[in-house]
Amino acid sequence: MPALAGNGHPTQPGHVFTRRRFLIATGGALLAAGCASPSASPGTATRAGARAGSPRGRLKLTLREFELPLRHTFTISGSSKDVARTLIVELAQDDFQGYGEGPESIYYGAALAAQRSVLEQARSQIEAAQWDDPAELWQQLRPALEGNRFAQCALDEAAHDLWGKRRGQPVWKLWGLDCKAGPPTDYTIGIDTIEVMVAKMRELPGWPVYKIKLGRREDVEIVRALRRHTNAVFRVDANAGWTVEETLRKAPLLKELGVEFIEQPLPPEDWAGMKEVFPRCALPVVADESCRTEDDVDRCRACFHGINIKVVKCGGLTPARRMIARARQLGLTTMVGCMTESTVGISAIAQLRPMLDYVDMDGALLLAKDVATGVTIRKGRVKYPKVNGCGVQLLA
Secondary structure: OOOEOOOOOEOEOOEOOOHHHHHHHOOOOOOOOEOOOOOOOHHHHHHHHHHHOOOOOOOEEEEEEEEEEEEEEEEEOOEEEEEEEEEEEEEEEOOEEEEEEEEOEOOOOEOHHHHHHHHHHOHHHHHHOOOOOHHHHHHHHHHHHOOOHHHHHHHHHHHHHHHHHHHOOEHHHHOOOOOOOOOOEOEEEOOOOHHHHHHHHHHOOOOOEEEEEOOOOOHHHHHHHHHOOOOOEEEEEOOOOOOHHHHHHHHHHHHHOOEEEEEOOOOOOOHHHHHHHHHHOOOOEEEOOOOOOOOHHHHHOOOOOEEEEEHHHHOOHHHHHHHHHHHHHHOOEEEEEOOOOOHHHHHHHHOOHHHOOEEOOOHHHHEOOOOEEOOEEEOOEEEOOOOOEOOOEEOO
16 A cells, blocks of 8 residues: 655655655746735725624625536546536625635536525525624534535635635635645546547646546556656546456556556445555545545545545535544545636635645636636646635626
8 A cells, every 4th residue: 555654645665755855846836826915905904894893784695607618528437518507606795795606516416406496495594694704604504505515515615705805814814824835736637539638738738737537448548648748747537437456457557657646446335445446556546426525534544545525515615624624633635626617616725725735626727718716827836816705706
């Protein structure tokens, strides 16, 4: 079984994989993130402080649906799409607006109609709620929203964005974090013909890390072809498309091609299979579909080296922070991933980044058209805007 370094990263024989060594290995490309604290202008800061100490107006909930065209058809093991449908949740109070996102996922039963329905049913409770911290609102609404975690997440993200804007600070700073810390994001190459996958990577050259979607017979040939065009670190995601035998056979070959770890090789219900893979695999394995909610973290300890948390699957930033903390206690590496989301959802995920070993937050880069401004990404480097909360501003 691959060992783990003291910082929680997997090691190679005779080599401790530290973040410093990773920076050197990638030619110094991973500079500190751009994150000048947005310290609001004096007028804004005074207004936020005044609001914090004075009676607050009633919350107003607004729901908007969007269809966002993708730059390319996006294919993973089992499905393809050309358009990303998403629900943007706005929580407004006084002169402040907070935004969150619930991308549609048929696989997880999160159709936009279902998300909208559960939020509309809880509208009166949401708009009448009294809270000082988003975690309080999350707990108050848990009974009403727990049946649809994508909707629960969208509201929780909006509450965090609103909370930071009211307080005149970015969320990462209110959590006591440093946005200069944290890993670079990877860029995802969806499954296609080898020629198209190479072309996709060459469209965005110079990234320090690429995440490659696999799940076909020619998986190793795909990675070998991509390796001819870059020295970047590779991560592969089988999206639950392999068997035990495939995983154990492909892992040594992928390791030779510079792959860092394998994400979700087996179907999420195949815990017995993962117990076979875990001690025998040549590469670390990271849970995705097997780790949806807080209750899954402890179970992953015996079958995976790390977990990939999706905030939409666990119900928002509030439970995601608890999952990260618990994973750390158990010695698991931590990663937060994304769906195909707009900058609204990606900016929320970025608030967690200083807490993580790895991050996959390239979802908005896969879009041909976005609906918001906020966190931006260039060659893996994350830049935080001079806007409070999660930094989101909805485009007209």
